[in-house]
Amino acid sequence: MEPKPNGRYSPRLIHAPTELQAGRILAEIGVDPYGIRAMLPKMRSLLIALDDVECRVANILKQEMLASGGDAAVHRDSVACAKPSTDALIMGTPKQIRRLAEKLAAQPFGLSGLSRRLIEILENSECTDYLLRTGSREMTLGKTTAVMGILNVTPDSFSDGGKFPTVDAAVLCGCRMAEAGADFIDVGGESSRPGADPVPIDVELARVLPVIEALHACVEVPISIDTTKAEVARRALAAGAEIVNDISAMTCDPAMPALMAESGAAVVLMHMRGLPKTMQSTLPEYRSLPGDVVLYLRERLEAAQTAGIGFDRIIVDPGFGFGKSRGDNLALLDGLAELRMLGRPILAGVSRKSFVRQITGDALTASSEGTAAAIAAAAMNGAAIVRVHDVPAARKVVAIIDALTRART
Known part of the structure; x- marks a missing residue:
């Protein structure tokens, strides 16, 4: 037997970010099943941020977390209520935070609402599979990373504008995407690149409807229509689309929520x-990223449900490159997993974005390596769907990420 370095014992750090990984490690040690069930909640720690909390509430949070073995970080002047409010960071295991939520349910100062939010975060953070209903089918997302192929039939999109001069050329490209393994095809008839002008409804319809109708007849994967206009969405759905990809989160056209619900x-x-x-x-x-994005998307999720749109029919997209600097996009990519608290599949569109090219120094047509790295980071950090221009390349990237993820479980 080889001698152990540095004496008899050789400690090492274990990386076990998921409950399945932690359980496997305990089983390999030989812990009995009861012990595994008891220990698993202790092996995972969560950080939950709260903004602008009344100091009296912050003190309650800190006291209750300390009592359960966790903690809460607050401003140093909040204990004496020397300032009206403070940001707070709750630190603890899921079991400790659940205990906190149970205690808050009976507390004053609106803490029953916070209790419900904490339970929601705990439940959503454990979710790895998401049911998506489109009206035509049901599918489960999250087991592997899905790929959405981008099919822009516009003359001025930032990457592929004017690439398809005819309907036949666009349809052929869409069919090839499906053959290459695309799980969705996203058809767009209005450029959303920075500086782009809106186009009239009739122009957008003339661009997308013939393509969607033809694609619907030759591919089996769901077709998405990239639009903010309810009339375009209505006609595209009638032509065979199953998903509406609305970059405005249904705020540009007041008729969109009712259309989607119906x-x-x-x-x-x-x-x-x-x-x-x-x-x-x-x-x-931004005050914080991805915190501001999470709060906005939660509001839009709630608005969608209020309008009658089922929770299982919603996908969320943090909007890489839309009103964000290079640093904002990197912070969002790094913290993408925080969006999991919303409980819905995350779509990430990082393909050929300017922040990638700013880092690599590549021209628009030579950003494949940078795009591949960004796609890999998005998939590693929680994206259930990646929206891409090059489907074959993206399929290879996510195959590696998915193999690694499955190896961990």
Whole structure:
């Protein structure tokens, strides 16, 4: 037997971010099943941020977390209530945070609502599979990373504008995407690149309807229509689309929520500040990323449900490149997993985005390696769907990520 380095014992750090990984490690040690069940909740720690909390509430949170073995970080002046409010960071295992939620349910100061939110976060953070209903089918997302192929039939899209001069050329490309393994095909007839002007409804319809009708006859994967206009969405759904990818999260056209509720189609709700024409000219200042994105998408999720759209018909998109700086996009990509608290599949569109090319120094037509790296990061950090221009390349990237993820479980 080889001698152990540094004496008899050789400790090492274990990386077990999932409950399945942690359980496997305990089983390999020989822990009995009862012990595994008891230990698993202790092996995972969560950080939950709260903004602008009344100091009296912050003190309650800290006291209750300390009592359960966890903690809560608050401003140093909040204990004496020397300031009206503070940000807070709750730190603890899921069991400790659930215990906190149970205690808060009977507390004053609106803490029963916070209790419900904490339980929701705990349940959603454990979710790995998502049921998606489109009106025509049901599918489960999350087991592997799905690929959405981008099919822009526009003259001015930032990457592939004017690439398909005829309907036949666009349809052929869509069919090839499906053959290459695309799980969705997203058809767009209006460019949303920075600085783009909106196009009239009749122009957008003339671009997308013939393509969707022909694709619907020759591919079996769901077709998505990339539009903010309810009339375009209505006609596209009638032509065979099953998903509406609305970059405005149904805020541009007041008729969109009712249409989506009536149609039974699925919808993508995306975060964007401003409009494509001006969104990158004067960038907004975010208080925190991805925190601000999470809060916005939660509001839009609730608005969609209030309008009658089923929770299982919604996909969320953080909106890479839409009203965000290079640093904003990187922070969003790094913290993408935080969107899992919303309980819906995450769509990430990082393909050929300018922040990728700014880092690599590549021209638009030579950004394949940077795009591949960004897609890999998105898939590793929680994206259930990646929206891409190059389907064959993306399929290879996510195959590696999915193999790694399955190896962990």
